[in-house]
Amino acid sequence: MERIKIKKLLSSDKPIEQVLFKGWVRTRRDAKSFSFIEVNDGSCLKNIQVIADETIPHYTDIQKITTGSAVSVTGKLIESKGKGQRWEVAAENVQIISIAPENFPLQKKRHSDEFLRTIAHLRPRTNKYGAAFRIRSELAFTIHKFFNDKGFRYIHTPIITGSDCEGAGELFRVTTLNAGESDFDQDFFGKESNLTVSGQLSAEMFALSLGDVYTFGPTFRAENSNTSRHVAEFWMVEPEMSFCDLSGNMSFAEEMVKNLTVGILDRCAEDIELFARFVDKTLMATLENLISSDFVQLPYSEALKILEKTTEKFDYEVGFGKDLQSEHERYLTEKYFKKPVIVYDYPKQIKPFYMRLNDDDKTVAAMDVLVPRIGEIIGGSQREERLDVLETRMTASELPVDQYWWYLDSRRYGTVPHSGFGMGFERFLMMLTGISNIRDVIPFPRTPNTIDF
RNA sequence: UCCCCAGUAGCUCAGUCGGCAGAGCAAGUGGCUGUUAACCACUGGGUCCGCGGUUCAAGUCCGUGCUGGGGAGCCA
Numbered sequence: 001m002e003r004i005k006i007k008k009l010l011s012s013d014k015p016i017e018q019v020l021f022k023g024w025v026r027t028r029r030d031a032k033s034f035s036f037i038e039v040n041d042g043s044c045l046k047n048i049q050v051i052a053d054e055t056i057p058h059y060t061d062i063q064k065i066t067t068g069s070a071v072s073v074t075g076k077l078i079e080s081k082g083k084g085q086r087w088e089v090a091a092e093n094v095q096i097i098s099i100a101p102e103n104f105p106l107q108k109k110r111h112s113d114e115f116l117r118t119i120a121h122l123r124p125r126t127n128k129y130g131a132a133f134r135i136r137s138e139l140a141f142t143i144h145k146f147f148n149d150k151g152f153r154y155i156h157t158p159i160i161t162g163s164d165c166e167g168a169g170e171l172f173r174v175t176t177l178n179a180g181e182s183d184f185d186q187d188f189f190g191k192e193s194n195l196t197v198s199g200q201l202s203a204e205m206f207a208l209s210l211g212d213v214y215t216f217g218p219t220f221r222a223e224n225s226n227t228s229r230h231v232a233e234f235w236m237v238e239p240e241m242s243f244c245d246l247s248g249n250m251s252f253a254e255e256m257v258k259n260l261t262v263g264i265l266d267r268c269a270e271d272i273e274l275f276a277r278f279v280d281k282t283l284m285a286t287l288e289n290l291i292s293s294d295f296v297q298l299p300y301s302e303a304l305k306i307l308e309k310t311t312e313k314f315d316y317e318v319g320f321g322k323d324l325q326s327e328h329e330r331y332l333t334e335k336y337f338k339k340p341v342i343v344y345d346y347p348k349q350i351k352p353f354y355m356r357l358n359d360d361d362k363t364v365a366a367m368d369v370l371v372p373r374i375g376e377i378i379g380g381s382q383r384e385e386r387l388d389v390l391e392t393r394m395t396a397s398e399l400p401v402d403q404y405w406w407y408l409d410s411r412r413y414g415t416v417p418h419s420g421f422g423m424g425f426e427r428f429l430m431m432l433t434g435i436s437n438i439r440d441v442i443p444f445p446r447t448p449n450t451i452d453f
Numbered sequence: 454u455c456c457c458c459a460g461u462a463g464c465u466c467a468g469u470c471g472g473c474a475g476a477g478c479a480a481g482u483g484g485c486u487g488u489u490a491a492c493c494a495c496u497g498g499g500u501c502c503g504c505g506g507u508u509c510a511a512g513u514c515c516g517u518g519c520u521g522g523g524g525a526g527c528c529a
Contacts, residue, residue, distance in 0.1 A: 029488050036488050049489075067479095082487045107464060108490055114521060115464070170527090198529090223527055224454060236529060315525080325481050326525075379529065424529030437522090438529095449520095 001074065007044035008088055009077060016077040017079065019089065021048070022097065024125060025069045027108050032148035035062060037094070039071060042124075045131055045270050049088040056091055067108055068100030068125070120444050123378050128278070131271035132441055135264060136429055142263040143216060143237055143425075146256060152212040152239065157199030159218065162191060171197060171220035172232075184299040186218040195220035199238050199421060201354075201407055204383060207240035207418050208410050214239040216425075224448050228437040229375070229427065233446040246356075246382040249419035250342050253369050253378050254295045256423075257340070261291055266430055272432070280434025286372060287432070293339040298332070298386055300324075300363065306336060323350045326375055333370040341370045353393040355381035356417075367421070374431050380421020392441045 001020040009021060023041030029038075033054045038047040050073055052062050065071065075091040082088075105119050106126060109366035116123040123129040147154065155357045160174050171194035177187050183193045206213045239254065265272060265287060276283040298306075307318045307328050312335070316325040324332075324343065333341045342365040345358060355364035369378035384390045390411055394401050401408070429441040439445035444453040 027490075029486095029491060031486060031488060034487085036491090038489075047489095051487085061491070080487090082489075084489055102480055105463075109464070109478055110490080111464065117521090219529075220492060221528075225527060226454085227525080227527090228523080230528070234529065376529070422529060 005043035006039065006041045006046070006048045008234075009048055009089070010044065010046055011089060012077060015079065018074070019077050019360050019377050020069070020072070021089075021299060022072045023048075023283060025065055025067060025071055025100075027067055028065050028156075029291070030063060030301070030341045034395065035059075035065075037062075037065065037071070037073075037091075040125075040130075041083055042130055044134075045127060045274060046085075049082075049085055050075070050091050050094065052091045052094050057093060061096060062094050064092075064099070065105065066100050066102065067095060067316045068104035070097035070100075070105060072097055073188055104348065110363065114341060115436060117439055117445075124443070127274060129440070131274045132429070132433055133266075133443065135271050135433060136441065139260065139264055139266045139425070139429060139432070140216070142260055142267065144392075146259050146263070147214050150212065151217065152214050153206070153210045155199070155203055155206045155210075155213045155215050157202035157215045157217065159196055160193055161188075161196045162189065162193055168374045170224075171195065172220050172222045175402070194294055197221055198421065200240065200420060203238055203240040203420065204407070204418065205410055207242045207267075208414070208416065211243075212239070212241045216239065221344040226448060228439075229430075231438055231442060234438075234442065235425035237423045237425055239419060240418065242416055242418045244366060244382075244419040245417055246344060246419060249382060249421060250295075250297055250344065250367050250387065253342070253380065253421055253423075256292050257295075257369065257371075257378075257428075261287055261432065262427065265291075275435070283434040286434075289339055290371070295340040295369070296337045296339065298341055303328075306332065310336070321347045321349055329368075329370045329375050330372075333375075334372045338372070340372075343368050343370065348393075351381070353382050353390070353397045353399060356384045357389055365419075367397055369421075369423075371401050371431055373436075374427050377427045377431060378421050378423045380419065382417065385415045385417050388417070 001018060003020050003022055006021055006023060009019060021039070021041065023039040026038045026040050026047050027036045028035055035052045036052040037052055039050055040047045052059070072095040073089060073091050074093045075089045077087055080086060080088040097296070106122055111126070116129065124133050144154065174195060175187050175195045184190070187193070197219060199217065203213055203215050215238045217235065218233055220233055222232065223230065239252070241248070244252070303324065304318050304320060305407050307314070310331070312331055314325070314327050316326070316327065318328060324431065332343070333339070344365070345363040346366040347362060348357060348364045351364050351366045355366045357364055365382035367380055368376050372378050384393065387408060388410065391401060394404065426438050426441050430436070430438060433441065435441050439447065
């Protein structure tokens with residue numbers, strides 16, 4: 001007999017004479033002449049209830065089954081005689097695959113996220129984390145589907161890079177040298193190399209050949225960040241589009257955020273419901289608001305005016321040339337507009353060299369998408385396509401221009417306006433689930449001083 | 454890296470003014486029951502985060518280190 005997933009069993013529209021399924025026991029309760037066993041196989045949030053009557057083989061062994069044990073069950077799928085579930089399985093045979101001893105850490109009660117983080121290898125067996133990682137998987141699929149439907153090509157940009165290209169923070173060194181050796185000529189690549197902080201520069205080359213492209217892969221930052229929104233290894237989605245200006249970039253970001261949210265609400269309704277009930281009571285209202293409202297498009301200079309006018313007290317003052325602080329961003333998106341806000345045209349001195357210089361010579365065509373509770377979820381820009389302007393800005397930023405010869409080539413040969421952005425995959429998951437710590441939406445989080453599992 | 458808070462049973466937490474180490478859940482035993490975070494009774498379970506100090510006496514006060522959390526910066 002073929003094994004059936006519990007998700008399929010529970011969605012059956014009629015009884016089934018013979019079924020076989022396997023999974024892990026969440027709880028067992030003894031009645032007078034039989035035992036209730038709840039089994040979960042990870043295919044969905046819900047467990048299936050098994051009725052193991054005392055007349056079935058090995059009943060005394062079945063009574064020793066503990067939470068966490070693995071079982072294989074055959075029997076009949078019947079309508080439940082009890083309340084609380086439509087279907088249950090009248091077992092004909094319950095085979096114990098393995099018994100979890102009494103020190104199994106997950107108990108039939110609520111555990112704290114902090115505790116579960118210390119057993120990250122077991123936490124996907126809980127309702128909440130099982131749901132979170134099913135949603136994570138579905139979101140990845142939905143992203144690929146969205147881009148594929150839009151005619152974008154998926155580009156695998158390098159994980160190991162040869163220079164401090166992106167200039168976005170501290171890098172993780174990649175080397176085969178031994179400790180104490182620092183002669184990069186003798187290193188594996190013959191020069192200094194690091195883990196990537198962004199696939200953007202590579203993606204630009206492919207946007208300028210395949211048209212619309214995206215990358216979706218791991219990204220590494222060696223920043224000593226200790227917050228609920230930062231990890232050293234995370235995943236980023238980076239679309240890059242030729243013949244697209246900042247306005248098109250912003251519209252596209254909004255369309256993508258909405259499309260992915262709608263997709264997950266549709267594909268993961270049951271799992272999202274868990275978060276709406278137990279993690280964030282305002283989740284559904286927040287997501288409905290996100291889908292139905294037009295995102296605000298707000299020039300940086302206008303954002304400053306709003307922040308200067310308000311009576312809200314801030315720890316940091318605002319002013320042209322100063323980047324918006326978290327408190328400013330949160331005020332704009334959570335209190336002032338109460339919906340997602342795209343701030344654009346930032347002062348050039350606080351943004352990287354590759355962002356296109358505006359005609360005012362003071363701002364660049366940058367844009368950040370801010371959402372309530374999370375803050376910045378997307379950062380992007382129209383790219384500087386003019387060779388002379390780009391070189392000037394690189395020199396001003398004291399970058400080793402010669403190392404970027406290949407990047408500059410794209411501006412020498414058939415350069416065109418193009419735009420793109422990076423979206424934090426984990427931050428998007430936080431927004432979708434209401435989970436407040438980024439360490440809880442990635443299977444095995446990497447943070448300063450922590451590389452367990 | 455900076456600021457703030459916390460660390461007590463397997464888990465969640467209480468512990469008053471410095472004076473015998475506690476509860477619920479979990480585990481074990483027994484009972485009851487179409488139960489559903491089942492229920493009832495009993496039993497076992499402690500390096501009070503580590504180190505140092507003050508004191509007749511420290512879970513409690515002081516110093517220090519470690520770990521975790523919240524906030525900030527950096528950013529996605």
